Amino acid sequence: MHALIEFPSPFPEEPGVVRLLEPPGSDIEALRARLRDGSYGRPFVLENGGLRALHFSLGYVQSVMKISDPCALQLGYAQRMTAFLLFNPRPRQMVMIGLGGGSLANFCHRHLPGTRLAIVEIDADVIALREQFCVPPDDERLQVIHGDGADFVRDHPGRIDVLMIDAFGPDGVAEELASFEFYERARGRLSASGVLVMNVAGNKETYARHVERLLTAFDDAVIAMSVREDGNYILFAFRDASFAPRWKFMRAIAIELQKRLRLDFPGFAQQLERGQALRLAQRLSA
Structure with missing residues (x-):
């Protein structure tokens, strides 16, 4: 304590x-x-x-x-980051870079009992506050690691089904987590159906170069979702560059997830489908 x-x-x-x-x-x-x-x-x-x-x-x-419900996601951007469940409802191995207040950690630990979750946080003070935010103690399913997220991904021995990056600090995303080399390495660590989920925010000019690096490293297999109430964007990047979401089938998954998790997954699916359509249109007009 x-x-x-x-x-x-x-x-x-x-x-x-x-x-x-x-x-x-x-x-x-x-x-x-x-x-x-x-x-x-x-x-x-x-x-x-x-x-x-x-x-x-x-x-x-x-x-x-x-306080009365620590696993409930209060912020719009955090809710939308869970849209990875539309692509992989039952990930086996998940890595989260950035503990923060632990809202996503609490959510995933409660609702994904079959998932092993490793959380990497570079700030020891943030980890020291984990009990204030009801982050469960480490166990066989959850591990909070004090370290550098880029180093962890580089050294990770196995495959990652979901790599979630929510590591903003006062000065934005750490450069080590926004380099082309990191994104390329991250793609190599993902499983065949793996997905990287990243929160970006702030001035568009500040993060535009990070987005371009991500697009290059993932061969444009990226879908963006805006979070108007928070001013954020959530990016979903897929290991398989030829991955084509089955949107009609996904609607059934979204309804089931909405019933179980009480979040607007049908709305998330619609946003993602519009995001892919916009990206395809931009690619064809380029």
């Missing part, structure tokens, strides 16, 4: 309480000032109204958890 201190939120626009990984007896007023001016430099917890959020700064919410 890591030491945490708690005090009322210093942010007038965000009431509640904050929790910090600081020892008892710390200078609360100095910490409040650093939180307000953005110089604190470590992840912290902000809790209010039944929700608990992981922040790197007030303006950057990494994850949100409903």
Whole structure:
């Protein structure tokens, strides 16, 4: 158990309480000032109204958890990242780069009992806050690893059915996770029907080059899904460049997933189909 201190939120626009990984007896007023001016430099917890959020700064919410239901996905981008289940409803091996507040880890651990999940997180402070976000202890199905995601993918000995990348920090995606070499290596680690799922956000000019590298490494076998409410894009890249989703068959899968997981999988399937159609049109007009 890591030491945490708690005090009322210093942010007038965000009431509640904050929790910090600081020892008892710390200078609360100095910490409040650093939180307000953005110089604190470590992840912290902000809790209010039944929700608990992981922040790197007030303006950057990494994850949100409903305290009464830790496995429910609150943010639109996290909900849409689960659309990989439309392509592979029962992955055996899943690797997640970026633990964050653990919402996707909790969701997958609860709802995919046949999946082994390895989560790689580079920030030890984020891992230290896992209990605040009800991330289960490591067991035979779940492992949280302190390390570099790019190194883990390079050294992984087996095949990965789903590789999920949600590793944004205050400065965006780490360059090691957005290089052509990483994407090429990641594709090589995927199983024959494997899929890479990546969250991209921020200024389009900032991440456009990352998207182009991903398209090149995966021979254009990529579908994009927009998340208007969060301003994100979710990218799905497939090991098999000739993979052609069976959209009519997928609708039945989407309805079953919606009943079981209470997310709008039929809507996700429609977005994905439109995304592929748009990509094909752009490719033909190029």
